[in-house]
Amino acid sequence: MMMRRKMVLRVVSKLLIPFILLFALYVQWHGDFGPGGGFQAGVIFAAAFMLYGLIYGLGTLREALPSWVTRLVLSLGVLLYAGVGVVCLLLGGNFLDYDVLAHDPLHGQHYGIILVEFGVGLTVFAGIITIFCAFAGRAAADVNPHDPEETARAGDD
Amino acid sequence: MSFIAEHISVLVVIVPLMAAPLCVIVRHGAVSWGWATLVCLANFGLSILLMQQVLANGTIVYDLGGWEGPWGIVYHIDEVGALVVLIVSAIAAIVMPYAKESIEREIPKERHYLAYCMMLLCIAGLIGMAVTGDAFNLFVFLEVSSLATYVLIALGNDRRALTAALRYLILGTVGATFYVIGLGMIYMMTGSLNMTDLASLLPAVQNTGTVHVALAFIVVGFGLKLALFPLHVWLPNAYTFAPSAVTAFLAATATKVAVYALIRLIFTVFGDIDPLETYGVRAAVMVLAIAGMFAGSLIAIYQSNVKRLLAYSSVAQVGYMILGISIGNAPAMAGGIIHMFNHALMKGALFMALGCVFYVIGSVKLEDMAGLGKRMPLTAAAIVAGGFSLIGVPLTVGFISKFYLVEGALAAGMWPVALLIMLSSLLAVIYVWRVVEVMYFRSPAIGCETRTEAPMSLLVPTYILLGAAFWFGIDATFTGDVAMSAAQTLLGGSK
Numbered sequence: 029m030m031m032r033r034k035m036v037l038r039v040v041s042k043l044l045i046p047f048i049l050l051f052a053l054y055v056q057w058h059g060d061f062g063p064g065g066g067f068q069a070g071v072i073f074a075a076a077f078m079l080y081g082l083i084y085g086l087g088t089l090r091e092a093l094p095s096w097v098t099r100l101v102l103s104l105g106v107l108l109y110a111g112v113g114v115v116c117l118l119l120g121g122n123f124l125d126y127d128v129l130a131h132d133p134l135h136g137q138h139y140g141i142i143l144v145e146f147g148v149g150l151t152v153f154a155g156i157i158t159i160f161c162a163f164a165g166r167a168a169a170d171v172n173p174h175d176p177e178e179t180a181r182a183g184d185d
Numbered sequence: 186m187s188f189i190a191e192h193i194s195v196l197v198v199i200v201p202l203m204a205a206p207l208c209v210i211v212r213h214g215a216v217s218w219g220w221a222t223l224v225c226l227a228n229f230g231l232s233i234l235l236m237q238q239v240l241a242n243g244t245i246v247y248d249l250g251g252w253e254g255p256w257g258i259v260y261h262i263d264e265v266g267a268l269v270v271l272i273v274s275a276i277a278a279i280v281m282p283y284a285k286e287s288i289e290r291e292i293p294k295e296r297h298y299l300a301y302c303m304m305l306l307c308i309a310g311l312i313g314m315a316v317t318g319d320a321f322n323l324f325v326f327l328e329v330s331s332l333a334t335y336v337l338i339a340l341g342n343d344r345r346a347l348t349a350a351l352r353y354l355i356l357g358t359v360g361a362t363f364y365v366i367g368l369g370m371i372y373m374m375t376g377s378l379n380m381t382d383l384a385s386l387l388p389a390v391q392n393t394g395t396v397h398v399a400l401a402f403i404v405v406g407f408g409l410k411l412a413l414f415p416l417h418v419w420l421p422n423a424y425t426f427a428p429s430a431v432t433a434f435l436a437a438t439a440t441k442v443a444v445y446a447l448i449r450l451i452f453t454v455f456g457d458i459d460p461l462e463t464y465g466v467r468a469a470v471m472v473l474a475i476a477g478m479f480a481g482s483l484i485a486i487y488q489s490n491v492k493r494l495l496a497y498s499s500v501a502q503v504g505y506m507i508l509g510i511s512i513g514n515a516p517a518m519a520g521g522i523i524h525m526f527n528h529a530l531m532k533g534a535l536f537m538a539l540g541c542v543f544y545v546i547g548s549v550k551l552e553d554m555a556g557l558g559k560r561m562p563l564t565a566a567a568i569v570a571g572g573f574s575l576i577g578v579p580l581t582v583g584f585i586s587k588f589y590l591v592e593g594a595l596a597a598g599m600w601p602v603a604l605l606i607m608l609s610s611l612l613a614v615i616y617v618w619r620v621v622e623v624m625y626f627r628s629p630a631i632g633c634e635t636r637t638e639a640p641m642s643l644l645v646p647t648y649i650l651l652g653a654a655f656w657f658g659i660d661a662t663f664t665g666d667v668a669m670s671a672a673q674t675l676l677g678g679s680k
Contacts, residue, residue: 096212103206110203117188123195125251 034083041083048076056149060138066145070152078160086164095161098154105151112143193235194247194260197270198313200228201277205305214297215285221301222281225308229278232270232312239267240667246318254318255379261318264671265522268664269315269445272529276437276650277308280533283646284430287540291342291428300340304434307333311442320368320454321378323446324361327410330442331357334435338427349422356419360409367402370395383454391458400460403450411443413507414477417500424496429540432492436499437533441525444506448522451510452675461513470511475605477504482612486619491542492549494616495535498575501609502528509590512602517593518672520586523664527574527582527657534650535571538564541639541647551620556629561638565624567647572617574654577610582658585665 056069081089113124121128126140204224208217247260310330339350375386412420461467481501488494509521541564558565574581594603
């Protein structure tokens with residue numbers, strides 16, 4: 029299903045993808061000081077994988093990120109978010125009261141928000157990939173399965 | 186122990202919320218089921234403790250993240266809230282053990298663990314709606330429970346389950362959007378989302394068009410979610426084509442929580458305005474409630490699928506709850522609140538009994554249930570007993586709710602309304618009798634005479650719920666006291 033003829037697209041996307049990933053990580057980890065945060069970072073991180081999927085086909089994307097991985101990441105993100113809340117409970121604060129996470133409230137809030145936003149990032153990333161694959165998979169299934177060329181084209185588009 | 190007591194209001198939400206992703210991680214149907222059952226039982230225990238705490242110490246307010254209201258999100262649990270949490274977690278604790286065999290029969294094996302994950306998310310969302318004291322947080326939990334519900338309905342083994350889920354998705358989203366539009370307007374006028382804060386800020390702006398329109402959006406939005414006639418069109422198909430265990434759980438909980446949310450909004454958030462009186466909409470709401478009671482029952486009489494028959498009956502029963510709210514004195518209000526609890530018991534039990542029927546004969550069509558009284562005597566008896574409760578025969582929970590409602594209607598001097606409550610009960614007699622007649626007075630089809638009962642794992646939970654429906658029908662002191670004092674608190678806020 030690879031887009032063999034479109035050399036420019038393949039090369040440019042390969043050059044771009046690492047920078048998209050890097051930018052996503054910047055938005056993720058710098059979100060507590062600058063604009064950004066888990067949701068935006070998750071979407072940008074997923075955008076890199078979607079670009080990969082668009083250029084190299086859904087099958088190649090699913091080889092890199094099988095559905096069990098996205099489902100696992102989807103769940104881990106929720107668990108991380110709620111888990112931070114539970115740790116706050118166990119340390120004597122209210123649910124999601126980050127003050128108790130460190131020796132002083134300022135650092136506590138800092139750690140808390142970073143961890144929680146990471147949880148959001150993981151879940152949003154996996155969620156976007158899951159939605160993309162579900163729709164892309166349907167497009168491939170909708171075209172005539174007896175015409176391999178058309179199916180391949182639908183997968184590439 | 187004091188740790189649990191201190192954080193119990195948030196634990197009832199996060200226990201099922203955190204249990205759900207674990208089901209996806211283990212990716213194993215039976216293990217997920219065991220885990221979900223354990224969690225539901227634990228949560229039921231927590232909700233009993235919560236109820237005791239609220240009864241002993243009054244309303245609980247919990248600041249999430251240590252941020253006090255109105256700046257932070259708070260959980261605010263009064264008696265009705267605790268009762269709704271108890272309803273949801275009790276039904277979950279009874280339906281979960283039942284779900285295993287039923288879901289194994291009705292859902293492909295590779296999706297079992299997803300079904301349990303969605304059930305837990307739905308529980309977390311519904312309980313969250315009951316405990317939250319923040320109007321926007323209410324929307325978030327509404328969506329958590331609704332999205333899980335759409336998936337659960339789509340898991341039904343009939344292909345029509347997909348269209349039913351899509352229709353509910355569209356109407357449910359319209360409902361939720363309406364609520365947010367209304368809430369946005371209120372936020373524009375008051376600058377607050379905290380329910381207690383809103384209650385004190387709203388009277389100052391009560392005569393603005395924006396607040397009128399906001400209230401209309403909110404009532405119509407929740408009217409869709411709670412299936413108030415004529416906004417009920419999503420409900421019959423959704424209940425009919427969802428897997429049996431899912432229908433039992435949803436029919437017993439989802440609409441009630443939406444009714445509760447509407448009560449919270451009308452009587453606490455808008456409480457100081459008393460919107461039903463101030464805006465002169467009491468009669469309109471009452472007419473819709475009564476129309477729902479009659480239309481739901483009348484359509485139920487003509488159904489040939491028993492699941493759909495009971496779904497239309499649910500539309501009628503929601504009418505009783507809204508009627509109790511619209512009459513607006515303490516006994517009627519208590520009747521509406523009790524009916525949330527009582528209807529959960531009887532409709533849950535009835536849909537679980539129908540799940541047993543589907544398990545054994547693979548259909549819930551009326552003609553296929555001929556002679557069921559001989560073929561599955563225990564299940565058939567459960568359906569009859571649940572049907573008595575729907576009618577409101579004395580010693581059943583249905584009688585208690587209607588007793589309070591009629592008392593309230595008479596106290597308000599609305600004797601025609603009291604008469605209409607009785608008349609609509611007669612319609613219930615007709616649709617219940619149709620099922621009884623087919624089960625007991627027709628002989629089974631040739632080749633299906635053998636006596637085969639549903640497995641114990643399905644029958645025992647059904648009978649536990651049915652037993653509760655009689656227990657609280659014979660001794661209604663607990664439900665009556667809670668509902669009466671809750672009704673007085675709610676109405677006290679509106680004077």
